[in-house]
Amino acid sequence: MFKARMRFSKTDEAAYISHLDLMHCMQRAIARAHLPVWYTEGFNPHIYISVALPLSTGYSGEWEFVDFNCTADEIPADAVQRLNAVMPSGLSVQEIYPLDDGGRKVRDIAYSKFEITWEFDGGVPEGFVDAANELFARDELKILKRSKRGEKEVNIRDYMRGITLEADRDCVRAYTILGAGNNNLSPEYLTKLILRELPQYAPDGATYHHLMVYDAQLNEFR
Amino acid sequence: MKLSRKLKRILPRVQKPARYVGGEWGSVVKDRNEVDLRFGMCFPDTYEVGMSHLGSRILYGLLNAQDGVWCERVFAPWIDMEDEMRAANIPLYGLESGDSISELDILGFTLQYELSFTNILNMLDLGGIPVYASERKGLKNLVVCGGPCAYNPEPLAPFVDAFQIGDGEEVMIEFIDLYRQAKQEGWSKDQFLRRVCHIDGVYVPSLYDVSYNDDGTVKAVTPKDGAPEFVQKRIVQDLDNMYYPEYFVVPSTDIVFDRAMVELFRGCPRGCRFCQAGHTYRPLRKKSVETLLRQAEAVLEHSGYEEISLSSLSTSDYSQLPELADKLLDFCESRRVSLSLPSLRADSFSLELMERVQKVRKSGLTFAAEAGSQRLRDVINKNLTAEDLLNACTYAFKGGWNNVKLYFMMGLPTETNEDFDEMAQLCRDIAYCWKCNTPNKARGVRITASASCFVPKPQTPFQWDAQVTKEELDEKTAYLRTVMKTKNVTFRWHDSDTSYLEAVFARGDRRTADALYTAWKSGCKMDGWDQCFDYNKWLDAFHMCGLDPAFYANRQRPLDEVFPWDHIGCGTSKEHLKREWERSRRAEPTPSCLETCAGCGAVSLMKGCACHV
Ligand code: SF4
Numbered sequence: 001m002f003k004a005r006m007r008f009s010k011t012d013e014a015a016y017i018s019h020l021d022l023m024h025c026m027q028r029a030i031a032r033a034h035l036p037v038w039y040t041e042g043f044n045p046h047i048y049i050s051v052a053l054p055l056s057t058g059y060s061g062e063w064e065f066v067d068f069n070c071t072a073d074e075i076p077a078d079a080v081q082r083l084n085a086v087m088p089s090g091l092s093v094q095e096i097y098p099l100d101d102g103g104r105k106v107r108d109i110a111y112s113k114f115e116i117t118w119e120f121d122g123g124v125p126e127g128f129v130d131a132a133n134e135l136f137a138r139d140e141l142k143i144l145k146r147s148k149r150g151e152k153e154v155n156i157r158d159y160m161r162g163i164t165l166e167a168d169r170d171c172v173r174a175y176t177i178l179g180a181g182n183n184n185l186s187p188e189y190l191t192k193l194i195l196r197e198l199p200q201y202a203p204d205g206a207t208y209h210h211l212m213v214y215d216a217q218l219n220e221f222r
Numbered sequence: 223m224k225l226s227r228k229l230k231r232i233l234p235r236v237q238k239p240a241r242y243v244g245g246e247w248g249s250v251v252k253d254r255n256e257v258d259l260r261f262g263m264c265f266p267d268t269y270e271v272g273m274s275h276l277g278s279r280i281l282y283g284l285l286n287a288q289d290g291v292w293c294e295r296v297f298a299p300w301i302d303m304e305d306e307m308r309a310a311n312i313p314l315y316g317l318e319s320g321d322s323i324s325e326l327d328i329l330g331f332t333l334q335y336e337l338s339f340t341n342i343l344n345m346l347d348l349g350g351i352p353v354y355a356s357e358r359k360g361l362k363n364l365v366v367c368g369g370p371c372a373y374n375p376e377p378l379a380p381f382v383d384a385f386q387i388g389d390g391e392e393v394m395i396e397f398i399d400l401y402r403q404a405k406q407e408g409w410s411k412d413q414f415l416r417r418v419c420h421i422d423g424v425y426v427p428s429l430y431d432v433s434y435n436d437d438g439t440v441k442a443v444t445p446k447d448g449a450p451e452f453v454q455k456r457i458v459q460d461l462d463n464m465y466y467p468e469y470f471v472v473p474s475t476d477i478v479f480d481r482a483m484v485e486l487f488r489g490c491p492r493g494c495r496f497c498q499a500g501h502t503y504r505p506l507r508k509k510s511v512e513t514l515l516r517q518a519e520a521v522l523e524h525s526g527y528e529e530i531s532l533s534s535l536s537t538s539d540y541s542q543l544p545e546l547a548d549k550l551l552d553f554c555e556s557r558r559v560s561l562s563l564p565s566l567r568a569d570s571f572s573l574e575l576m577e578r579v580q581k582v583r584k585s586g587l588t589f590a591a592e593a594g595s596q597r598l599r600d601v602i603n604k605n606l607t608a609e610d611l612l613n614a615c616t617y618a619f620k621g622g623w624n625n626v627k628l629y630f631m632m633g634l635p636t637e638t639n640e641d642f643d644e645m646a647q648l649c650r651d652i653a654y655c656w657k658c659n660t661p662n663k664a665r666g667v668r669i670t671a672s673a674s675c676f677v678p679k680p681q682t683p684f685q686w687d688a689q690v691t692k693e694e695l696d697e698k699t700a701y702l703r704t705v706m707k708t709k710n711v712t713f714r715w716h717d718s719d720t721s722y723l724e725a726v727f728a729r730g731d732r733r734t735a736d737a738l739y740t741a742w743k744s745g746c747k748m749d750g751w752d753q754c755f756d757y758n759k760w761l762d763a764f765h766m767c768g769l770d771p772a773f774y775a776n777r778q779r780p781l782d783e784v785f786p787w788d789h790i791g792c793g794t795s796k797e798h799l800k801r802e803w804e805r806s807r808r809a810e811p812t813p814s815c816l817e818t819c820a821g822c823g824a825v826s827l828m829k830g831c832a833c834h835v
Binding site (some may be wrong): 012013014016017018020021024025027028029030031032039044045046057058086087088089090119121204205207 | 223225227230231233234238239240242243244245246247249472474475476523524525526527528558560
């Protein structure tokens, strides 16, 4: 038996599957695909899996991970195909690979890349992109950050590794690298900042898409 | 379904958004341009409740198995979602296409309980569809209802175009075939209704006039335009060859019963006199062990579910249960699937089986005793003695179980305080039985006695009986609380307001539809949910419509009264129900169908075949 990792995307309808529900979805999909996986012992055996860095409900993402234990000598060559044939809409597996020597540890994840879409139903207002660029270029962007230990005032810039904006017809997309894991910063704070600092440009809606995760040296994590 | 920007914007703000987006494994998506009939399988309650309903799953599979037919699921959004949808101008939509339900040809509602009736109106309204049948002029958006409450369809009569009475599998296909013909040939809605009422088991309420006596009771129900005088329910005679879905929609979010299910048999041999299902699912028909194993395997294989349950009204009465259980358990163990067996009786075989099946959950053992004394159990024909119960408890306690739940009803016909004294005694006896038999006194025992209010249901032997008034019920509860004072016994009782409303609509006539409409207009919905139920709004609604709810709920009806549902057949004859009522007043039990046929009449619906489980 060895540890294996599945990299998958969670988009469209599946963006609304909560973390706990996602575990069930994956377990059932694995059962449908008859993959050789390890079940927990005991009275209520179930497929053992663990989901790294769960996405907030409503976010989509394309660099997500589930770890499990494979009981065969190697991962079946058609495992990805078999799984994708039985997935709910919006969940799709990209690769499954063994974690030699335990693989990269989930706790090594330090950054996430997000695509934030700010929607403007009447078209992107003139001046917004410049104003936003100016805003995010400031050295100090204080916000009240909520965590399990309560609220704390922090400087967003300490959590950000760059941001670029791209304007479309009725939306602006921001690509940004933000702290993840222990140093997590929700991309929603960027939207909040716009609402606070640039209320004249308040977008009609915002969506969040998780693109990539990195370690502390900004190497892609997989 | 494709999620619109508008919808995506509100989803993050509502509780459990996964229930509003579809896309689950097993959901069926077809090309809307390649079907000629679009059907909405509507369940007038939340996703979690509706997705747990086996009947809807069967019909969903059946309809989608037809070429050219696309069946979608529609549920009532929870109030937070409804508010957001109304504010954003998003109509109620089918979970497969995301299209407004107003684009669907037929909307089929499942009627599981009376307290979901307002949700039907609310769902239609959310879809931008007029709630009154008379205001829906075209063939499109035809509203059809089926399910247990269709055995008294009258409170919904003005809202519904047609009811399907009884087993849906066959009548549904005949119904949609005629609809497709109507659509193709451009019939008017009237033309269609006048034709469809001749399909056996279809009731078109607009083709019947109801007249009333001075005292408010029904005088006569008169068919017009050639509609049949009596609509007998439909049954599927051969369950082995009946359609059964080989796949289930597997929800991506938690629901009430999240597991695979197979149905053992239809009908119940017991004939408890308060039980509507027991009298309306007859005659008795079963599936063979081979069929069940094949269907269980198919459903598990396709769904990936980790649990399967056997569904029936009385699982212990399935004659080949030992054989089935053995084979199923072998199969389940090899797949690491757990088996759950609801509706078992208090006999030793069932307990042994339960022990084999639920190795882990030694906590919960439930018995539906229904009444506290033998006399009252004879009145209601609940074939269970104190001795049976104590034997079962002895066995269970010896085996280490330490949690027993007992279900009782309050307000049963002929009930007195003496019956409650005996109920308390029974609980004491069970507590004592635990003391004598448990291997581990230190762990303690939990005995819970829950009492709910009896609701007289149409098409049962107790359809003539009055529900006790709120005042009487309060007295009964107060008395029970004084006698149910045994250590280790917790007594719980249900609030009576919802039972009162249930009683009104269970045996209501067409006039109660006004109150339903008025209550809904004043904001009543999700009445089955405590946090939404507003009793006073309902009382106001009855008052505004000049209706006395007590007339429907609390009146002892004479044996010769014409009932609003007398023209709807449930298989069991009214003569049999009357006989059963008379026996009940003599506290005379009627043997189970497994011993002898009581002549309920339902077997006449089967051609050349007898009742069997
Ligand atoms: S016909 Fe006889 S055996 Fe069949 S359900 Fe009725 S009473 Fe029972």
